[in-house]
Amino acid sequence: xxxxxxxxxxxxxxxxxxxxxxxxxxxxxxxxxxxxxxxxxxxxxxxxxxxxxxxx
Amino acid sequence: xxxxxxxxxxxxxxxxxxxxxxxxxxxxxxxxxxxxxxxxxxxxxxxxxxxxxxxxxxxxxxxxxxxxxxxxxxxxxxxxxxxxxxxxxxxxxxxxxxxxxxxxxxxxxxxxxxxxxxxxxxxxxxxxxxxxxxxxx
Numbered sequence: 001x002x003x004x005x006x007x008x009x010x011x012x013x014x015x016x017x018x019x020x021x022x023x024x025x026x027x028x029x030x031x032x033x034x035x036x037x038x039x040x041x042x043x044x045x046x047x048x049x050x051x052x053x054x055x056x
Numbered sequence: 057x058x059x060x061x062x063x064x065x066x067x068x069x070x071x072x073x074x075x076x077x078x079x080x081x082x083x084x085x086x087x088x089x090x091x092x093x094x095x096x097x098x099x100x101x102x103x104x105x106x107x108x109x110x111x112x113x114x115x116x117x118x119x120x121x122x123x124x125x126x127x128x129x130x131x132x133x134x135x136x137x138x139x140x141x142x143x144x145x146x147x148x149x150x151x152x153x154x155x156x157x158x159x160x161x162x163x164x165x166x167x168x169x170x171x172x173x174x175x176x177x178x179x180x181x182x183x184x185x186x187x188x189x190x191x192x193x
Contacts, residue, residue, distance in 0.1 A: 006141050006145055007138060007141065007142075007176075007185055008185065008187070021190075021191055022164055022165075022169065022191055023164070023165065024164075024188065029187075031138065031185075032135075035174070035187040035188060035189060036171075036187075036188040036189070036190070036191070037187075037188075
């Protein structure tokens with residue numbers, strides 16, 4: 001979802017969620033580093049099967 | 057005997073070469089998210105002028121513990137692709153861009169939460185690519 005943005009996210013690209021922290025997704029973005037992004041930036045393709053840690 | 061002035065002090069080869077080693081990090085002045093015109097507004101949106109993305113910093117929050125951790129003035133350099141990309145897309149010279157971190161308060165689902173924020177900046181250019189590295193509480 002959203003627009004492609006240099007060093008951030010690419011529209012249509014799939015990202016693995018490393019963890020969910022306060023509802024935000026930690027992903028390795030296009031800068032190659034992991035950052036937290038609000039969930040409304042994404043459409044979930046595959047739900048959490050319990051392997052993605054969730055913290056508040 | 058006498059050892060003379062400065063005996064025992066070893067300034068290292070960097071002084072002899074006329075160059076000081078660059079620090080790993082460089083502190084910068086804190087900065088404040090200005091108050092909006094509406095006193096009723098609880099939050100202040102920080103818009104990344106490059107992406108249009110809006111982050112909701114709390115109004116009046118001060119971005120503190122500001123440190124440059126990569127790029128101009130410190131030991132760790134920016135990835136040349138990153139520096140050139142910022143220069144091309146935003147402006148300035150690639151060598152002037154810095155990766156900076158600080159602590160600020162964001163509105164997360166209506167709650168104020170402190171976070172470590174990363175962004176890029178260069179002299180004469182806007183601060184861009186605000187990202188949340190971690191929540192601090």
